[in-house]
Amino acid sequence: xxxxxxxxxxxxxFGIGELSTSPTSIPALKLKYCFDDLVVLxxxxxxESLRVLEIGCGGGAMAKAIESHFPKSEVVGCDIGRRxxxxxxxxxxxVKFVYGDVYNLPFKEASFDAVVNFDFLEHLADxxxxxxxxxxxxxxxxxxxxxxxxxxxxxxVHGWLELLGWPAKEIxxxxxxxxxxxxxxxxxxxxxxxxxxxxxxxxxxYQVFDAGYFSxxxxxxxxxxxxxxxxLAVKKExxxxxxxxxxxxxxxxxxxxxxRILFWLPGLTGHLTCFKE
Numbered sequence: 001x002x003x004x005x006x007x008x009x010x011x012x013x014f015g016i017g018e019l020s021t022s023p024t025s026i027p028a029l030k031l032k033y034c035f036d037d038l039v040v041l042x043x044x045x046x047x048e049s050l051r052v053l054e055i056g057c058g059g060g061a062m063a064k065a066i067e068s069h070f071p072k073s074e075v076v077g078c079d080i081g082r083r084x085x086x087x088x089x090x091x092x093x094x095v096k097f098v099y100g101d102v103y104n105l106p107f108k109e110a111s112f113d114a115v116v117n118f119d120f121l122e123h124l125a126d127x128x129x130x131x132x133x134x135x136x137x138x139x140x141x142x143x144x145x146x147x148x149x150x151x152x153x154x155x156x157v158h159g160w161l162e163l164l165g166w167p168a169k170e171i172x173x174x175x176x177x178x179x180x181x182x183x184x185x186x187x188x189x190x191x192x193x194x195x196x197x198x199x200x201x202x203x204x205x206y207q208v209f210d211a212g213y214f215s216x217x218x219x220x221x222x223x224x225x226x227x228x229x230x231x232l233a234v235k236k237e238x239x240x241x242x243x244x245x246x247x248x249x250x251x252x253x254x255x256x257x258x259x260r261i262l263f264w265l266p267g268l269t270g271h272l273t274c275f276k277e
Contacts (some may be wrong), residue, residue: 007123007174012223013084015058016230019065023256024249026229029201030118030147031062033271035069037197040273041114041143049073050113053137055102056120059230060088063095066116076112078105102130107137114143119269121148121184122177131191135276144193144274149202152178155266157207168214172223181266193274202268206255210268 019025021032042048050073054063057077067075071094078100079085088097100106103126115134124130134144151158151169158169162178169175177183185195202210217223226234228248235241259267 007170007176009081009174010083012225012227013059013081013087013230014227015061015084016087016226017059017061017233019061019229023253026248026252026255027062027118028252028256029259030269030271031065031069033147033199033201033273034062034066034116034118034145037143037145037273038066038070038073038114044141044275045113045139047113051111052076052114052116053078053107053112055079055100055105055115055117055134056123057088057097058084060084060092060095060097061229062116062118063088063097064093067093067095102133105133105137109136110139110142111137112142113139114145116143116145118147119149121146122151122175122179125176127177127184127187128191131188131193135191135193138276140276142276144188144272144276146184146188146272146274148179148184148270148272149175149268150179150181150266150270151175151268152180152183153266153268155181156268157204157211158268161211166215168218172214172217181270184270185272188272188274192277194277195272195274197273199263199271200265200267200269201259201263201271202255203258203262203265205258206251207268209251209255 019027021028052066052073052075054077057063057079060077063075063077075095077095077097080101085097115138150156152162153159232245
């Protein structure tokens with residue numbers, strides 16, 4: 001078994017495909033809550049054009065969706081995965097994609113109005129250093145928006161599996177931090193960022209689906225070459241592709257409305273709204 005921090009990020013490109021806030025898109029609520037926060041930031045700073053940095057952008061799907069929704073803003077995506085960045089740069093649209101290490105970001109102090117990340121903090125061995133860098137590149141009163149999985153929380157299926165020693169998300173996804181509820185919030189607060197709102201998504205239905213998917217991966221003994229959205233983007237036709245698209249859409253819709261109803265109840269994903277004090 002690989003140890004903490006040894007996941008090969010070149011083995012599987014994350015963040016590929018066309019994403020939106022449509023309920024048929026798996027990350028729909030992640031995008032929606034990010035968009036909501038960016039609108040609040042526009043009003044807070046009194047500016048329509050924002051400079052937005054996504055750290056851990058992978059193949060650029062989320063960064064491109066942000067740029068499409070806020071076309072007057074400047075969006076930059078950075079990642080350490082060169083294979084994923086190659087996917088992003090094949091069709092960058094108006095997003096600038098660069099190689100960047102979160103522990104030493106290649107940007108000047110106060111370069112961005114907003115820093116966003118999705119399912120990223122759980123990959124980091126030194127969270128304090130990473131959060132310090134995120135804060136450094138933010139302007140005063142700038143926004144940090146982070147979607148974080150609570151994979152150690154007993155409010156989740158994953159938390160109970162963690163108690164049983166289930167290692168699939170670490171081995172096949174590089175998740176070295178199975179957060180308990182409140183852990184990332186404490187670290188963000190210690191970094192000097194004020195959390196103003198927390199929302200939840202990814203409740204029981206999708207948790208069972210996600211745990212089943214990674215359990216299947218573990219039984220298979222090796223990673224699948226793409227995430228579901230990535231496979232659908234790469235494979236343009238075929239009976240299996242169409243059936244997978246239908247299944248993915250059904251799972252996404254059920255998960256979306258379940259989490260819209262239960263937004264107040266702790267789920268697998270916390271959507272954290274934070275500002276630089």
